Amino acid sequence: MLYRRERGFLDGVLPFIRDAIEAGQPTLVMVSAESIELLREALGGDPDGVQFADMGQVGANPARIIPAWRRFLDEHADAERPLRGVGEPICATSTAPELVECQRHEALLNLAFAHVGDFELLCPYDLEALDGKVIAEAERSHPLLVEGGRERASYRYRGLEAIAAPFDAPLPAAPIGASEFSFDAATLGELRELIRRFGRHAEVDGQAIENLVTCVNELATNSVRHGGGRGTAKFWQEHDVLVCEIRDQGKVSAPLAGRIEPQTRDTRGRGLWLANQLCDLIQIRSVPEGTQARAHVVVA
DSSP states (O other): EEEHHHHHHHHHHHHHHHHHHHHHHOOOEEEEEHHHHHHHHHHHHTTTTTEEEEEHHTTTSSGGGGHHHHHHHHTTTTTTTTTTEEOOOOOOOOOOHHHHHHHHHHHHHHHTTTTTTEEEEEOOTTTTTTTHHHHHHHHHHHHHEEETTTTEOOOTOOOOOHHSSSSOOOOOOOOOOOOEEEGGGGGGGHHHHHHHHOOOOOOOHHHHHHHHHHHHHHHEEEEEESSEEEEEEEEEEETTEEEEEESSSOOOOOOTTSSOOOOTTOOOHHHHHHHHHSSSSSEEEETTTTEEEEEEEEEE
16 A cells, blocks of 8 residues: 555554454554554554564564564454454664665565465555655566555566565675684584683673573574584674674575564474564575574664
């Protein structure tokens, strides 16, 4: 849904929600805290069947959004009614890494719910707050566009085959001077201690340091098990963000890796899943030379 300013947002989203209320269709609305207040004021509170979730919390790491939609679908699996959702993860203040991962998330929604016939999801985009390149990318990741109440097909839509391909857009190079460490199974403990000291030097609080250490350990363990038995770690600080990158010779062919919660007895995908729960942002790329996994942690 392409809109302009607060009035355009309400004019597009309110009818979508009200139609769901009238039809008895459970609806989850994941937007900013400010937008939630606007909607609650217009709706007179929290109508029956409508749930609100602050996208600033749920989508702090965009890889956590699809699991949130899955939980919503699972909660209403026995209702045998169509479901609706509203999700707006992209805002004008998104950093460059956050933006590209949000855009990847928006594309993957098509794949994650390709076989869910009774789920209608509206994705608002602010034409005035967002760059034209962001809007063009939205047209490539969404099969249908709505503007001013009129729906049309997007001629730019890539299609599921392109969306399901491994994400190989290269990440920016690590800065000159980034610390580097080559590891294998025997040196994972040394890597953990290096990351721990790195976090302490940046004056990150204790729990955030341990989250980062666990995250990097999971990614490095994946390299040992599935990426040729060894890998290279690089770590550096960008303003208020600590960044740790793991490279190996493996390939990640599953586009939804890290976005599907592993079952109790299933260890496949657990490392990437856990990394996404612990860090503020995880970026995965499968490039010709292997795989890059980059973890971001904001310094509080």
